[in-house]
Amino acid sequence: MMIRLKNGHVIDPAHGRDEVGDVYITNDRISAAPAPGVEPDETYDVSGKVVMAGGVDIHSHIASGNVGIARLLLPELCISETAAPPDAPLATARWSAVETGRLYAEMGFTTVVEPAVAPSLALRAHLELEDIPIIDRAGLVVLGNNEFLLELLRSGESADAICDYVGWVLDTSQCLGVKVINPGGAEAFKGNVRHFDLDDVVPSYGVTSRAILTALHRAVLTLGVPHPLHVHCNNLGIPGAAPESVLATAKAADGRPMHLAHVQFYAYDWARRGIRSAVARIIEGLEENPAITVDVGQVMFGPTATISLDVLRQFSARDTARPRKWVVWEGEEGGGIVPIDYKSANPGNALQWAAGLEIFLLTADPWRVFFTTDHPNGAPFTTYPKILHLLMDANERGRWMETLPRVALRRTQLPSLNREYSLNEVAILTRASPARLLGLDDRGHLGPGALADVAVYTDQPDRTAMFSAAHLVFKKGELVVRDGRVVNWTPGRTQTVKPAYDRKIVAWVGRYAESRWGLGPEDYAVPESALGREGIFQEHPCRT
Amino acid sequence: MAAFIDHEPADLPQAIARAALILRDSRHPLIAGMGTDIAGARVAVRLAARLRGVVDHSGSESLLKDIRTLQDAGAMFTTPVEAYRLADIVLGIGPGAFRPDLADGRALFPSNGPVPRRELIWLCPAGDASDVEATQATLRIGEDLRELASLIGLLRARAKGKRSASTAHDAALNTAVTRLQAARFGIVVFDPADLDPLAIENINGLVRELNAKTRFTTLRRPGSDNANGVNEVSAWLTSHPVRVGFGRGFPEHDPWRFEAGRLVESGEVDVALWISTMRPTFPAWAGRIPMVALVGPGGERVASDVLVEVGSPAVDHDAVLFNPRTGALAHVHAVEGSNRPTAAYVLREIEARLAAGGQR
Numbered sequence: 001m002m003i004r005l006k007n008g009h010v011i012d013p014a015h016g017r018d019e020v021g022d023v024y025i026t027n028d029r030i031s032a033a034p035a036p037g038v039e040p041d042e043t044y045d046v047s048g049k050v051v052m053a054g055g056v057d058i059h060s061h062i063a064s065g066n067v068g069i070a071r072l073l074l075p076e077l078c079i080s081e082t083a084a085p086p087d088a089p090l091a092t093a094r095w096s097a098v099e100t101g102r103l104y105a106e107m108g109f110t111t112v113v114e115p116a117v118a119p120s121l122a123l124r125a126h127l128e129l130e131d132i133p134i135i136d137r138a139g140l141v142v143l144g145n146n147e148f149l150l151e152l153l154r155s156g157e158s159a160d161a162i163c164d165y166v167g168w169v170l171d172t173s174q175c176l177g178v179k180v181i182n183p184g185g186a187e188a189f190k191g192n193v194r195h196f197d198l199d200d201v202v203p204s205y206g207v208t209s210r211a212i213l214t215a216l217h218r219a220v221l222t223l224g225v226p227h228p229l230h231v232h233c234n235n236l237g238i239p240g241a242a243p244e245s246v247l248a249t250a251k252a253a254d255g256r257p258m259h260l261a262h263v264q265f266y267a268y269d270w271a272r273r274g275i276r277s278a279v280a281r282i283i284e285g286l287e288e289n290p291a292i293t294v295d296v297g298q299v300m301f302g303p304t305a306t307i308s309l310d311v312l313r314q315f316s317a318r319d320t321a322r323p324r325k326w327v328v329w330e331g332e333e334g335g336g337i338v339p340i341d342y343k344s345a346n347p348g349n350a351l352q353w354a355a356g357l358e359i360f361l362l363t364a365d366p367w368r369v370f371f372t373t374d375h376p377n378g379a380p381f382t383t384y385p386k387i388l389h390l391l392m393d394a395n396e397r398g399r400w401m402e403t404l405p406r407v408a409l410r411r412t413q414l415p416s417l418n419r420e421y422s423l424n425e426v427a428i429l430t431r432a433s434p435a436r437l438l439g440l441d442d443r444g445h446l447g448p449g450a451l452a453d454v455a456v457y458t459d460q461p462d463r464t465a466m467f468s469a470a471h472l473v474f475k476k477g478e479l480v481v482r483d484g485r486v487v488n489w490t491p492g493r494t495q496t497v498k499p500a501y502d503r504k505i506v507a508w509v510g511r512y513a514e515s516r517w518g519l520g521p522e523d524y525a526v527p528e529s530a531l532g533r534e535g536i537f538q539e540h541p542c543r544t
Numbered sequence: 545m546a547a548f549i550d551h552e553p554a555d556l557p558q559a560i561a562r563a564a565l566i567l568r569d570s571r572h573p574l575i576a577g578m579g580t581d582i583a584g585a586r587v588a589v590r591l592a593a594r595l596r597g598v599v600d601h602s603g604s605e606s607l608l609k610d611i612r613t614l615q616d617a618g619a620m621f622t623t624p625v626e627a628y629r630l631a632d633i634v635l636g637i638g639p640g641a642f643r644p645d646l647a648d649g650r651a652l653f654p655s656n657g658p659v660p661r662r663e664l665i666w667l668c669p670a671g672d673a674s675d676v677e678a679t680q681a682t683l684r685i686g687e688d689l690r691e692l693a694s695l696i697g698l699l700r701a702r703a704k705g706k707r708s709a710s711t712a713h714d715a716a717l718n719t720a721v722t723r724l725q726a727a728r729f730g731i732v733v734f735d736p737a738d739l740d741p742l743a744i745e746n747i748n749g750l751v752r753e754l755n756a757k758t759r760f761t762t763l764r765r766p767g768s769d770n771a772n773g774v775n776e777v778s779a780w781l782t783s784h785p786v787r788v789g790f791g792r793g794f795p796e797h798d799p800w801r802f803e804a805g806r807l808v809e810s811g812e813v814d815v816a817l818w819i820s821t822m823r824p825t826f827p828a829w830a831g832r833i834p835m836v837a838l839v840g841p842g843g844e845r846v847a848s849d850v851l852v853e854v855g856s857p858a859v860d861h862d863a864v865l866f867n868p869r870t871g872a873l874a875h876v877h878a879v880e881g882s883n884r885p886t887a888a889y890v891l892r893e894i895e896a897r898l899a900a901g902g903q904r
Contacts (some may be wrong), residue, residue, distance in 0.1 A: 073614055081794070089594045089793075131586065147629075325614075327620070526875075530862070
């Protein structure tokens, strides 16, 4: 089966392509132009359309125990209103797994990473991911607060032992990378610590946050996991302390690759009766540490939920909950849900909105800044088209700023920034760069041999309309979306890495878990048979 | 393997075909019991959505009392393994707080391994807390279950330093408050079945307030028949807890409207698909409306139009179930293994026949 997408504006930054031309799909892959005389089986005339690889999202909380609790806490965000089509009876269930796959696909996204898979809840996360149709997905497994790792560090075990443990956790949890969230913070909160910096010590373990961070960083590098350690720094949201935490963490990376998540939430300093942007300091820190990448965590206005495994931060933010209810739960890992209503009339919220855009616009290299809202923490992922519009159109930003409190706009550089993202930069931001950062070499580009995940958009000045409803989307060569509506409910696959490690660690983990909790290593397993379908997992190579 | 149509033995494909016909011809079917593993629950919810029916779980009554308080005011909670590791004081509330019924037969706070010093306070106790090793004498307050809710309220008021009515338990309550406030990490244990939503909210409030100075959280006794696991599936597929209706083509949650017994009683549902794979039980309303039953092995075969004896999860077949010790879903290997069909298999076959036969 060969498909020709004819005469479109093809944008493929990974190959420096930005021209009117054709894209060919043969079965599930992108292919080169066929030999003369060979006719494609199907041709789509995409004149006047933009052709890009399918979108890739590196950080979106789409499936986890924490998301499940958030749904139960917030029925007001779960009100469905539209009857589902007969072939997909759950497709319109608001904030459900099937709706998530549908809405991402309709925007032309084909791969999404859930960035907070707790090891003990990995099976649950994968079951939910498996119920998300169409898109491929992956998880980042969370380490840094669990007892066994802290025990290894406390007893001064070798870097090799820590490496083996991280390798085993990645393997058994079927994840694509490692995330650390406020390293040690959740465990410290169990010891009634209320403020936790990079050089603070986790009570009863005698280990600093920095030591946990560094140990995991070294392990991820040694294992050759393509995605760098994904870090949620200490002190999220605390003016003054937060930017310092980001800068200290960036420096602790010591020139090696590390990814810092949703830095917008760290980009504030205190100002008179409020906050002001600290983006300039963060950008400076990025320039001093060229191996660091960041994603933004853009805030958009409206009600949403903050969902995080940063238990300490969520507890500290409890009084900001709107509506006034929140959850903090503690397990082997833990989490918290604090609902929020970002209001454009609130100077603090307006500043958050502006700081996110500042980060996008002040980062000179679009390959180093990643496009996220930290869904749903800054905003639901369905706001992506509006954010792209804001990045591509300075007049659109101006229209938004007219409605915002002037005190907030005085405390950000945003009003003076005239940069507009090009379509090519958007393709870097949402396709080429995230696929590369995740080590997913088979996607994010349109080179022959790449997975035929392709999005076709109608080029129009209203970028919100353009990116809300893709004209066509192909997943693995199959047409799944036409004119912004799903036409084919294919199942997706889950992306993994399988680093090499010494399996002696498994018996060690087993002895420990058995003595502490009566559990064994098998209690953490995610066998494919438990998910109910074969061929779910797609493995990507580690770097040697 | 056993399947029956109108009490007569039938082969499995026949039973499945008949079940599909009964469900297809229903105007508003009810899928109830829902005592099944995660695989079964995933298909059952999909099936209910396809049929525009209702899903309820036999254990949803007490689960929903707890979720109702969560939706109103939030909560703090933990898992038994964490409670075991952290608790230096345990406040049990109600007679069900320490019932030894965790799925693997182990106690909530087993006394093997390294044990931190723990104190125990118990409001309206029943029996002995045989599975809680307390290093100091247990403080027991109250006996009459009818005064449990007011004892919780009094404890909360006193912990917050508010004036409250004087009772026969004043001295004990004051001692309790002193001990709770001196805790390093306290755990409040209760079974939602023992309490009404207001009492649960008072427990949540007490815990929130104690956390202003020290650390405290709650531990809820899990529901039976994988209620917590099925509820997780319901939440990710519909975004609602169980008791979900799909009559309008999208999910809606209503603890009253979608309660199985009421729906049968009022005649709002005309067919039931009853699922009870862990135990071969039947609802009190069996026989009132046409019923397809998927039940675990053994037991009496109560009036059903179609009955399929399915495997019991983790006994007859490998299964994913809620693990009440860790609060996680875990994959469990079959203890015995058998050729009984799984509920998920039977439900998928029914689903496939409905899909092939077109929509109503």
